[in-house]
Amino acid sequence: MAQYTIKELEHLSGIKAHTIRVWEQRYNILCPKRTDTNIRFYDDADLKALLNISLLNERGYKISKIAQMKPEQILQTVTQLCDSPCQCSHHVNALVTAMVDMDEVKFDKALSTAALQMGFQEVMHEVIYPFLNKIGILWQTGNISPAHEHFVSNLIRQKLIVAIDGQVVRKQEGKPTFILFLPEGELHELALLYMNYILRTCNQYVMYLGQNLPFKDLELTYEQFKAECLCTVLTVEPERERVQAYLNKLAQRFPQCTIYVYGYQAQHEFLEFPPNVKRVSCLREFHALFK
DNA sequence: AACCGGCAGCCATAAACTTG
């Protein structure tokens, strides 16, 4: 069972650590265990309870009212609220809960109901991305196990692949070709898959080469198909110090291409983008380019 | 020993809300 510090709870629930302490002191909301040195730590049950409370609080329920409610009552009210459409944060919370439970059915159900209510693209932008951001915070602190990471990324991957499958685009004369790839050592594929989906919905012709692609193979494919555009996502590779050199290498080796670069490593302020390399700072922006 | 970062606990205050 996972353990969380008060800071991690703050990130996951959006409730400030200070406020969590005050609520505990005033209303006995959450009674965390303590270390020998009196530091609070929380378990999965605490996290789930707080996610529900934060949802009610967000919807205007006063904390004093919530504190008076019994746990079953809170659960019931949350369920009622979740039935009303167009509320994104509860979908995100549902995903976090399903993840800590490693409950595939629940996870799938959360994704499906969200998709039913708002459509797949909106779910990607409004639910899955906020969700990945939230747990990204946990990944950085090492509190999420690799098992959790695989669990969620595989399920989301499946959804994306099914969605992509439904978008067949034929090569036509005069239509540009996009090559999508991740650099060597890079395995974080979700964003690249989503770019694939976006391009196909915008009726663009895509060659998807996937993760961990050696530079040589990229060159070979390029030579063979003469693509007009390249797209890539830099999450951990290349490292901070080597990103600039990598961008320059791409620009120099593929001067005829427009190269779109997304991902954490592409967002650093100090980077200088060569004229044919475009920084993608969010995927909505990327989508807007091809509408 | 001096310093640092994170935390608990207390107090003050701003902002939102309720009541008469």
Added chain:
DNA sequence: CAAGTTTATGGCTGCCGGTT
């Protein structure tokens, strides 16, 4: 609408464990 109440947030201080 003014006064009172509730709630969230920020400041401050001292404590603790770890580091230099």
